[in-house]
Amino acid sequence: MFKKIVGIEPLDLIPSAELKLQEFAEEVILFRDIPKDDQQIIERISDADAVLLSYTSTLDQKILEKCPNIVYIGMCCSLYSPETANVDIHYANKRGIKVTGIRDYGDEGVVEYVVSELVRGLHGFGTDPSGHPEKPWDGVAREITGLKVGVVGLGTSGGMIADALKFFGAEISYFSRTEKQEAKAKGYTFLQLDELLEQSEVILCCLNKNTVLLHESEFEKLGEHKILFNTGLSPAWDMKPFQQWLAGDNRCYCDTLGALGDRKLLEHPNVRCMQVSVGRTRQAYIRLSEKVLANLSEYNG
Known part of the structure; x- marks a missing residue:
């Protein structure tokens, strides 16, 4: 079980999935707006050992270096390769941070x-x-x-x-x-x-x-x-x-x-x-939520 899970931005999880997060940590904090800059991301993560994010924010090495407690990063968005991810996965791996993502939901x-x-x-x-x-x-x-x-x-x-x-x-x-x-x-x-x-x-x-x-x-x-x-x-x-x-x-x-x-x-x-993400449907949110929770369950064994 994590000590603290922080969702640093809107995650597109359905309400029941947000409630389910409580089972994985002593404390869960979910922010409803996109952080304005790197400093705000660092402040939101604070002493959390698990971080959830979507595709609009980036966790690079400079940010991760200032968040020493992180052991798990859950990408609530598509992860195809380290090179295309909005998380510095190579650096995270060097730190022993587990990074998970999802695919095929929208x-x-x-x-x-x-x-x-x-x-x-x-x-x-x-x-x-x-x-x-x-x-x-x-x-x-x-x-x-x-x-x-x-x-x-x-x-x-x-x-x-x-x-x-x-x-x-x-x-x-x-x-x-x-x-x-x-x-x-x-x-x-x-x-x-x-x-x-x-x-x-x-x-x-x-x-x-x-x-x-x-x-x-x-x-x-x-x-x-x-x-x-x-x-x-x-x-x-x-x-x-x-x-x-x-x-x-x-x-x-x-x-x-x-x-x-x-x-x-x-x-x-x-x-x-159309200026609309066509993959963001009711059913996609359900599939996304199920896969995010499955990744957390697998990590927690």
């Missing part, structure tokens, strides 16, 4: 977002950023059936999106570090990135945070009259060639400003950004 909402926006774009439902009626992408309403879709990053989220679009009749190709036999069994075609970009009508970037694969040469391969989705937490592209590509007969969909990368682009006629 993917269902992302799948629904992609299907919804793609259908609206292909059919011309709704309005464009200027408030005018949206025109069908190809000038006439079109189904997903037969659409050539390329998925960049066929992890859990990318795989779920591919499966959903295949259900609607799309032709699925993908690029990842290695060819996946389970994808081959589903009839998905493995392509190198340049070939994928050239052949696909719709490209979905489903990459880890801070992973950039689209540079100037990639946008040249991508070409005109293409739809680009980014479902990651950060841009999958270099900004300058992306903006040049965006000026053509193309369209980009992102759910959040973080995924888009530049607030100035929100008003761009070829950008559709």
Whole structure:
């Protein structure tokens, strides 16, 4: 049992999970706002031996050095690798601090977002950023059936999106570090990135945070009259060639400003950004809460 658990920022846990935290520590303190700076993070942690945080704050070495009592850090957000985490996991490991994170809790909402926006774009439902009626992408309403879709990053989220679009009749190709036999069994075609970009009508970037694969040469391969989705937490592209590509007969969909990368682009006629994290659903909060508690239970043995 911990002496003190501190949640340094909003954690998106359901109320019953917050109550359950009391079983893991003598004292539990949960802050409801995002800390304004590193000093406030240090003050909030104080003498706590367990810290919980989401994705909006960072625990780097400088902060951890000033919090000597920490033995456990629970990330109430996705943890894919030490390099993409908002916790200095390498330093934490040197200190003997256990760091846990979670995965695959908000993917269902992302799948629904992609299907919804793609259908609206292909059919011309709704309005464009200027408030005018949206025109069908190809000038006439079109189904997903037969659409050539390329998925960049066929992890859990990318795989779920591919499966959903295949259900609607799309032709699925993908690029990842290695060819996946389970994808081959589903009839998905493995392509190198340049070939994928050239052949696909719709490209979905489903990459880890801070992973950039689209540079100037990639946008040249991508070409005109293409739809680009980014479902990651950060841009999958270099900004300058992306903006040049965006000026053509193309369209980009992102759910959040973080995924888009530049607030100035929100008003761009070829950008559709909802500024809402589509994975943050009622069901996602439940899955997140269950996994956070499971990590605490496992640590406590």
